[in-house]
Amino acid sequence: MSAASPTSSVHNLENRSSIKRLTREHFALYRGYLDGVSIEQLHATYGDATTDVRATRRLIELLRDTLSGAARRTRDVEATHLLRLRPGSIPEAQRLAASEMPTLEAYREAVDPNGFHSEAELLELYRAEFPLENAPGVDRRTTRNARLRRRQVDALARMEVSLVQAPQRDHPVASWLEPAIAGRLQRTGIHTLADLLGFVEQRGHRWHASVPRVGPKAARRIVDWLALHADSLRHTLSKRAVTPRRRLSSSDPGLARPRQSGIVPIESLDVPAEIDGSNGTNRARNLIFQCSLNTDLQAIDAWLATRQHSPHTARAYRREGERLLLWAVNEKNKALSSLDNIDCAQYIETFLADPQPAARWVGSAKIERFHPDWRPFVGGLSDRSRETARAILHAMGQWLVDQNYWASNPFSGSPAVAIDARIDVSGRSLDHKQWQSVVRATSRDRYSQRELRDYLALNLAYSTGLRRAELAYATTGRLTHTALRSTIDKGWQLAVPGKGCAARIIPVPQAVMELIFESLRARGLPGDPGACPVDTPLLAHFRTGKSLTPDGLGQVFRRLFSWTAPLSTAQSLADLRNRPNASTHWIRHTHSHYALESGADCREVQARLGHANLSTTLLYVKARRHGQVASGKTGVLPNR
Known part of the structure; x- marks a missing residue:
């Protein structure tokens, strides 16, 4: 019987002399047996598919002994006998039509061949079944058999009431x-x-x-x-x-974890009242401008509500506020509103660089927030990541001071973390031969739906220079086309949301649009983006049709790079050493290099890439020059 089957508690019956726990399913099985259902049918209904019919037959024998023994212990003589009757012991009237009333010896041989009952018990049972001295007629036999069958059913019901057990939480x-x-x-x-x-x-x-x-x-x-x-x-x-x-979507209430203490996501964190921030040592005490926020959790939630510029920004701000609160509560045993300058400096300079103990703080990036193995870190932070965390937390502290929640900003005294240039573009892009290797490795005469999606992702990234998250969130509703030289020639553009209300308009080459048309048709959608729902993702999961996550898109590019054939140039060794680290951003760097090499204005490239500062774009100018890449199916050129 299966692990979930009604009688699964009594496997390996040959090694047992009794049943530990009788369930209602046990009684259902035995009731079917007494009703004359075949052993084969009972095995198909109640048995384990991994065993044969003999296991169910042994179980029935064990149930007969167990039920009869229990009835005998309770001095229920009638149940003791009736529950041992085999199917057919109470025959139909048609079979008794020509029969005579049996003698006591014949009755003993029929119902108690093993001498289970005493002489007095057997005589009592005999008289109960055959109350008249003379053989009854057919109608009398029919009445007697029906009465005996009801008594058997009643006896089994009595035993079920007294013996049946339901599983309890403390049962093994x-x-x-x-x-x-x-x-x-x-x-x-x-x-x-x-x-x-x-x-x-x-x-x-x-x-x-x-x-x-x-x-x-x-x-x-x-x-x-x-x-x-x-x-x-x-x-x-x-x-x-x-x-x-x-x-389940990521926002489904079914994924929410219950409130608890420890290292858990902020939305599930239960902070002890004594360190919840309501009486923090750094709380503002201005009685004139009292803050409506009472606890640190409320304060962080209110701060995050003002920082919903984009999903990426919201995640980054939540991550830093969450990490600091968890550290304060679990490592310092302090309220967030009780941290001082020394605590904050220790957090930025020491803890973020190496979160210890690692078993408590560090986990896998693939584990989702609702999982019990979730941890707020995947490892120590680089200098740049620690500086980003410091800047975000300094901004949070200043906002809390402005809201009259904190008396002072403890991050004001934390020095900036020394970092190198913001973007290291040297050696993090593909030259002409490397790009052609990637294109050759991913090109097919005929594409599966998944291969076509991956090839589209590669060319869309190369021709637009979009970030990984921007590619993941691109939809058909953000595509527009306008007439160029005639009403036939159309130019396609993709709107990319930015912070606040700002949005970038990125031109999309016609060759890439052809791939988009083909990909939509392969997914069973109209080939025209305008005929699709506005939220249709350009890069979708090939089974579900839903948008890829940024991490999922990152896996796509890692797979694409892993397919690339080894280079045959003298620098192959260095290229192969770096190739496992290649990511979506390498394609973005490659796009930027080529656009500048092709004569595009720096400010045009800055606007296309979404750089806040021109100095960031100028880093590409200083990098080494790259060869040109062929257009068409062997690699799409970015538009000028």
Whole structure:
């Protein structure tokens, strides 16, 4: 029987003499047996697909002994006898039409060949079944058999009421699940049903991936069994535990973690009252302009609400505020509003460079926020990242001072972190031969939907110079086209949102637009972007059709670079050494180099790339020159 099957608590029956726990499903199985249902049918309904019919037959024999023994202990003589009757012991009237009333010896041989009952018990049963001395007629036999069958049903019902058990949270998993599955769970540290429920809730729909040798099918049966007994277990599995992650959006309430202390995302953080900031030593005490914010969590939430310029900006600001609050509460055991200049300097200069203990603070970038293994860091921060964090937190501190929440900004005394040039473009772009290697490796005579999407991503990035997130969020609704030299020749442009209301208008070459048309048709959409819903992503997941995340797009480019054939030039060794680090930004640098090489004005390139300062764009001018790249299907040239 499967891990979720009704009688899964009694596997390996040949090694057992009794059943530990009787469930309602056990009684359903035995009721079907007494009703005359074939063993084969009972096995198909209640048995384990990994065993044969003999396992169900042994279970029925064990149930007969267990139920009869329990009835005998309670002095229920009638149930003791009736529950041992085999199917056919209460025959139909047609089979008794020509029969005579049996003798007591014949009756004993028929119903108690093993001498289970005493002489007095057997006589009592005999008289109950055959109250008249003379053989009854057919109608009397029919009435007697119906009465006896009802008594058998009643006897089984009495035993079910007194013996049946429902799974409880403190029951061992070995009492309910098949031994093989229970053993694998126990080796993972899951010993009780409460442990199992907590494990499934924490790990989500793919919880079984953390249990060796428990696959999706077995996990599905276990989850179904837990859902079947939700009332007795006093727990209904959450939406996240029973729904595949791909069917839940990142904002779905089912992904929210319960409020708790420790290293958890800020939206799930429960800060102890004594350090929640309501009485922080750095709280402003201006009675005239009192702040409406009471706790540090409220203050950070209010600050983040004013910094929703773009999804990327919102994530960056939330990340820094979240890290600082978690550090203050868990490492310093202080309210955020009690940190001083020394604490903030230690945080920027020491902790961010090497978050310790690493097991507590550092995790994988692939783990989502709702997962229990989520951590706020993926490693120590570089000097530039620490300077970015300092600047963001300094701005947050100043905002809190302006809101009359903090008395002073503790980050005012933290010196800027010394960093090199903002963008290192040297050696982080592709020359003519390298680019051609990438194009050759990704070109196909015929593309699958996924290959076409990847090839489009490569050419769209190269021809526009967009950042990874900007590529991920590009949609058909942001594409426009206008007449150039005639009403037939159309020029396509892509609007790229910026901070606030600013937006960049990027020209898209016709060759890239042809790839977009082809990609849309391959996805079953109209080839005309204007005929598609405005939120249709240009670069979509090839199975779900939803937008790729920036990280997902980064994986696309890493895969594209991994396909590139090794270069045959003298600098191959150095190129191959750097190639594993190639990223989406390399294509952006390559676009910038070529645009400047082709004579584009620096300010034009600055506007196209979205650089806030011209000095950033001028870094590309100082870099080494690159050869030209052919246009068309062998690599699309950026527009001038």
